[in-house]
Amino acid sequence: MRDFVYTSQPQRVVFGAGSLQHLAREIEALGARRALVLSTPEQRGQAERVAAMLGAHAAGIFDRAVMHVPIETAREAREVARKLGADCAVAIGGGSTTGLGKAIALDSGLPILAIPTTYAGSEMTPIYGLTEAGLKKTGKDPRVLPRTVIYDPELSRSLPVGLSVTSGINAIAHAAEGLYAQDSNPVMDLMAQEGIAAIARALPVIRRQPDDIDARADALYGAWLCGTVLGNVGMALHHKLCHTLGGSFNLPHAEVHTVVLPHAIAFNAEAAPRAMALIAKALGAESAPAGLQALARDNGAPVALKDIGMKAEDLDRAADIAVGNPYWNPRPFGPAERDAIRALLQRAFDGDPPR
């Protein structure tokens, strides 16, 4: 048994089909009286339903959440929260909406109640991201960790199949990198393996039967576990590449994770053999990188960056940005590894098998 440090995060989780019905109870438990409801424009209808359930405790709705939290949107939402005298943010949606709640909390300390409708896992982390002048910066702050999370699988039934698959693989990425994180621990290892397995068994069912509530619950349970892993240990190469591609080239977050993950895992294979074995076992595959690419391909998800909006002429700049400010990784990837990272990005661009 290796030495480790484990810090539990103060959060309350309410899980189950129909659990949105407990919203008023949970807002009361937070001691909040004026909740600002956040959503994307596409999820305005769900935000209105939430506001109606809150009744007099709803201060208003801000429905302009977008991916990667542009600093301008964050400033606008902070101002709305201030003007309305909000004492809580209720974020209903995926990682973009939770991320906007985090941007408000970072500035004001407002508690967040998150109602996740994708599998991104942001609701379980103290990690925030803000994009300014084409560069995405991430940071950690305990103020942005949602205090309460309501996981209601009913709400994810409407998530399109394509996004369900890529979002599920986004969650798997958190667990996969958690298994070789510098600061990993046995509790996170258990959650990572269980989280990967839950999502891997849910995705093929969701693809065939998008409204299967048991599969939706499995996927959300997996997202909770994988998000918890991300919130407790450090990110490595894979997340760095995705933040570079998403933040600087505005590629869709979950799709980028889906395409890059097999290649980033292959890059680390020799340096992290134990993690490889655990990932493969959780997937029910012979090899971790090949198993991850098969999970995407077999469920109709993209496997090439060129198919999700990346331009070939931007690959050099992406490699430069990624190695310019590297995260810790079992196989270092600073400027000396620039050619290897560029080659990895080329394989991901073309949709080649990972190696």
Ligand SMILES: NC(=O)C1=CN([C@@H]2O[C@H](COP(=O)(O)OP(=O)(O)OC[C@H]3O[C@@H](n4cnc5c(N)ncnc54)[C@H](O)[C@@H]3O)[C@@H](O)[C@H]2O)C=CC1
């Ligand atoms: N800080 C953290 O720990 C993490 C942050 N993120 C951040 O989250 C963002 C991506 O979040 P995602 O969840 O991938 O996408 P998203 O939140 O941008 O949602 C994608 C689209 O799907 C729609 N949608 C979401 N749930 C739906 C549902 N149930 N039914 C119908 N439509 C639905 C949204 O309205 C949006 O139009 C990125 O900015 C990423 O950086 C992602 C993971 C962890």
Ligand SMILES: O=C(O)/C=C\C(=O)CC(=O)O
């Ligand atoms: O890449 C991820 O899925 C995890 C973390 C982030 O996206 C950081 C953020 O922008 O909030």
